[in-house]
Amino acid sequence: MRVVVRGGEVVGPDGPARADVGVEDGRIVIVGPDLEAPGDARVVDASGCWVGPGLVDLHTHLREPGHEEAETIESGARAAARGGYSAVVAMPNTEPALDTAAMVAFVQARGRDARVEVAVAGAITQGRRGELLAPMAEMAALGVRLFTDDGRGVQDPLVLRRAMEYARGLGVRVAEHCEDDRLAADGVMHEGALSGRLGLVGRPALAEELMVARDVELVRLTGCALHVMHLSSARALAIVTAARAEGLPVTCEVTPHHLTLDETAVEGYDPLFKVYPPLRPRADVEALTAGLAGGAIDAVATDHAPHAPETKDRTFDEAPPGMLGLEHAAALTLEALGGGDEAAAAFFALLSRRPARIAGLDRADARSGLGAHGGALVAGEDANLVVFDPRRHWRASRDELASRARNTPYHGRALTGRARALLVAGRVVLDGEELT
Amino acid sequence: MSVESIRGRSLLGLEDLSREAVLEVLDTAETFVEVHSREVKKVPALRGRVVASLFYEESTRTRLSFETAAKRLSADVLSLAVASSSVKKGESLRDTIATIDALGIDAVVMRHAASGAAQAVSRYVPHVRVINAGDGLHQHPTQGLLDAFTLRQVLAERAGLDGPASGSSLFEGLNVLIVGDIRHSRVARSDVAVYTTLGATVRLAAPGTLLPPGVESWPVEVVGDLDEALGLADVVCLLRLQRERGSGTFVPGLAEFTRTHGLTIERYARLKSTAFVMHPGPMIRGVEIDSAVADAPNALVERQVANGVPVRMAVLYLTVAGLGREAV
Structure with a gap:
């Protein structure tokens, strides 16, 4: 055995049990109590920690190619590793967009040198312009399982219908940033009494809800699997919940920021809190929090959106939307779940097992070269696992980030829970909270 | 939380001002109305103080009114012509303010098309009084x-x-x-x-x-x-x-x-x-x-x-002279 993860609570799908984990040649070879470590084995201390499947982020903006001043695949992967993620799904809204096999292959190649596994989401349409379908079959042949024009949704219902019919034939999933551009217009925050008072143009929740409703009806028509990204409104969650009750193949994610911040955060006009969909009123936050515990929400995904400092130094109207997520998401999710050991199974379901299934990362794929993530922590699985200390108290700081960017809205916030160690394909990439 | 007086503070909006704070401005403005009828329309209240005027949106009456008010208080006025300045070359609001601040200013009168721009400036230069002369759809x-x-x-x-x-x-x-x-x-x-x-x-x-x-x-x-x-x-x-x-x-x-x-x-x-x-x-x-x-x-x-001038004199006087009791 090359690595022994010792002394933790192994969190299987049904909850934690005290066990050690032995890893060799990239795989879990044994899970059991009090494993002997051979002399040459590396011992990872997991005492007081949960040992679970490495986290999987469905929604990461790595910015490469095009905006390497904000993040690179390498720096984003380091941020992911510090956050406890063994795999991230890279969004295609780079410059140029990831809308061809060549672009996908570029990111995959860079990803192989990164600390965590990088899956690629391909664009639905060429240049993400929402007009002509991108060569989805060619990208799928490289192992792309998720397609999205994220940054914006596909506005034209005919184009999305064609995309869904095409995607269904390929057995891949369509993921949507649900906001109607016309209704969201020039809005920069949630539309309501607060936007009226602050004199900021609002993006109504309706812009999200109408698009979720439209997309659900297109799922009914086409049978294509749909993933609703960064769902933020109570009404949108109700629409998704109703669709699932009918058996439609619809999943959804929420972000840590929509669970832990509300619209009042923008009162000081600080662009760090500008994000699309916008931060919502408290009632929406509470509905999402309830959905998290109740199982209505499949996954927590970061929408990690690095921006160079000078771009966030503009006025609220002018600054680009988006905030960092990878390094604080796990603690914030634990906070939204109420913390404690009883949250362990839900924590790994929301941050690893279900997102891995949605991204098609629950099985190894020779085409992409990616291993299996979100496993049950049993012998034979690829060794993608995290050692997470759910009682670790720390403070978020913009000065202690692995990301190249600094646009976290959580600077100074007290957090509980932190990744202590991480194994990716059997390799220890984080130990003692430090990158190795 | 309501503000009891704008003395020595920035003036970003009116929502937080108490009735007393508003009346203090109106009453102070009354004392400046009389200056207008003098032969020499000037008082030394802000002599040696520097007021920058920074208008990112076009304006006739507000800008003239503020600059007249500052001059009647004997302040030195730095007026940045945004349209022909480094702003047009892409300089950020933060850098523009930092540059003006480096020249040594007591207050900045600022108009901008973006709501919250005056708040942003007051964050960038907390030691400077910021007087909001209109920010987007927010406050004037x-x-x-x-x-x-x-x-x-x-x-x-x-x-x-x-x-x-x-x-x-x-x-x-x-x-x-x-x-x-x-x-x-x-x-x-x-x-x-x-x-x-x-x-x-x-x-x-x-x-x-x-x-x-x-x-x-x-x-x-x-x-x-x-x-x-x-x-x-x-x-x-x-x-x-x-x-x-x-x-x-x-x-x-x-x-x-x-x-x-x-x-x-x-x-x-x-x-x-x-x-x-x-x-x-x-x-x-x-x-x-x-x-x-x-x-x-x-x-x-x-x-x-016409009342724009005495009211803006009052605002400049109260915010810039602050708690000092300079002669009017």
Whole structure:
């Protein structure tokens, strides 16, 4: 055995049990109590920690190619590793967009040198312009399982219908940033009494809800699997919940920021809190929090959106939307779940097992070269696992980030829970909270 | 949390000001009115102080009024012509402010198309007094203050009272009706704040598309029947359609807006004989206000402009001189 993860609570799908984990040649070879470590084995201390499947982020903006001043695949992967993620799904809204096999292959190649596994989401349409379908079959042949024009949704219902019919034939999933551009217009925050008072143009929740409703009806028509990204409104969650009750193949994610911040955060006009969909009123936050515990929400995904400092130094109207997520998401999710050991199974379901299934990362794929993530922590699985200390108290700081960017809205916030160690394909990439 | 005095502080909006803070500005402005009638229209109150004027949006009356006010207080005025400055080369607001700050300024008077821009500047240079001269759709506090000042002045004259001695009593029970493009108006937001703080009842009339989101949470009544509301009003404040902010697409056309919400001769006839008509300017005659109404004796438009100077003198004096008791 090359690595022994010792002394933790192994969190299987049904909850934690005290066990050690032995890893060799990239795989879990044994899970059991009090494993002997051979002399040459590396011992990872997991005492007081949960040992679970490495986290999987469905929604990461790595910015490469095009905006390497904000993040690179390498720096984003380091941020992911510090956050406890063994795999991230890279969004295609780079410059140029990831809308061809060549672009996908570029990111995959860079990803192989990164600390965590990088899956690629391909664009639905060429240049993400929402007009002509991108060569989805060619990208799928490289192992792309998720397609999205994220940054914006596909506005034209005919184009999305064609995309869904095409995607269904390929057995891949369509993921949507649900906001109607016309209704969201020039809005920069949630539309309501607060936007009226602050004199900021609002993006109504309706812009999200109408698009979720439209997309659900297109799922009914086409049978294509749909993933609703960064769902933020109570009404949108109700629409998704109703669709699932009918058996439609619809999943959804929420972000840590929509669970832990509300619209009042923008009162000081600080662009760090500008994000699309916008931060919502408290009632929406509470509905999402309830959905998290109740199982209505499949996954927590970061929408990690690095921006160079000078771009966030503009006025609220002018600054680009988006905030960092990878390094604080796990603690914030634990906070939204109420913390404690009883949250362990839900924590790994929301941050690893279900997102891995949605991204098609629950099985190894020779085409992409990616291993299996979100496993049950049993012998034979690829060794993608995290050692997470759910009682670790720390403070978020913009000065202690692995990301190249600094646009976290959580600077100074007290957090509980932190990744202590991480194994990716059997390799220890984080130990003692430090990158190795 | 309400601000009891603007002395030594920035003035970013009127929502947080207490009645006392507003009255202090109005009363201070009264003392500066007299300066205007002097042969030498200058007092030494801000001698040696530097006030920067930074207008990212075009403006005639506000900029001239502020710069005149600063000069009458003997302040040195640094006026940045944004259109021909490094801003046009892509310099950020933060860097522009840092550059001006490096020259040594006490206050910056700032107008910007983005709501919250004045707040941003007050974060960048916390030691400088920031006076918001209009930020996007958010606030235009000196306009609100000069509107209240003008109204108290004419009400006091009519009642034969001394303005400062009357305090806020002339606003008690006063019916203020604000008509027009409320949604895109920073003046409306400042006016609502100052009038309600002083004890007036404020009503709003606008096409449904030009009411701000969440107006039901404002301390106002939204009226459906403009003609009926006109009959109740002691003062009518008109606002232009802000077509540069896209309001042209919020109504079917200017002619229809005039028909539904313009202060036409016919509507003017519904006003009480004692009512006043106000407009913060610029007026679009023939759209929100008939030309004859704009020139009527009870229209206070020019008086509003004239009062801009003493009110802005008061704001500069209080915010910059702060707690010091410099000679006036």
